Amino acid sequence: MEKIILTPLKIISHPLGDLYHILKSHEESFIKFGEAYFSTIEKGAIKGWKKHLKMTLNLVVPQGKVRFVIVDENTKQFNEVILSLENYQRLTVSPGLWVAFQGLEKNNLILNIADLAHDPAEVIRAELDHFPYSW
């Protein structure tokens, strides 16, 4: 599996309210279910850096707009992805990568469907200036 996968997701229009695909168990970026949780992020605020040693993240943004930056410390490669309902995709991030994210609108909501339940022992944190990124 690639370390970062971006999967376009189907939006099904309905006169009473649309339906948005997220993840099905037969998809390649599904490993197993450990935990689902929502995060919010204030406009302009940046959460990060965080590296998961074991957890694979499956991220979607159903409200607002969020900039995710992912760093591979081995290749020093930076990846930037901006997700929203206008760019409705699932961002899968393998363990071992550094992730930070920034809220770009007034209300920003992120869903993570992870293969492990939260465990502080598998999370490493670094200050925002640890990587040279121009937010």
Place this chain on the structure above:
Amino acid sequence: MEKIILTPLKIISHPLGDLYHILKSHEESFIKFGEAYFSTIEKGAIKGWKKHLKMTLNLVVPQGKVRFVIVDENTKQFNEVILSLENYQRLTVSPGLWVAFQGLEKNNLILNIADLAHDPAEVIRAELDHFPYSW
């Protein structure tokens, strides 16, 4: 397992944006992961009735406010639950019950984490006036 379970969920405050629990794999209302998807529902609109023959629903409302009505056709019992971030709970609905829901605010978002992927063969629909409920 009860046919309808309402589980209060933790909200963890954070200065940059709060975190909202949804579901962990070790919880009693988790069976297995089949599919996750979002639904939206317009203000005042009602989707339903729908009965799943096999799927167990795990519903949370991270945006807006939604009235869910669940009917057991054997006992003729109606259950009404209104979910929002102000009443942040997970509503677990076992298969065999009739469900309809109504949007109560401008933007209403529902997350369903189901134990099966969508399969039209396990869904039965009925018109809104099939059950006598005063919306």
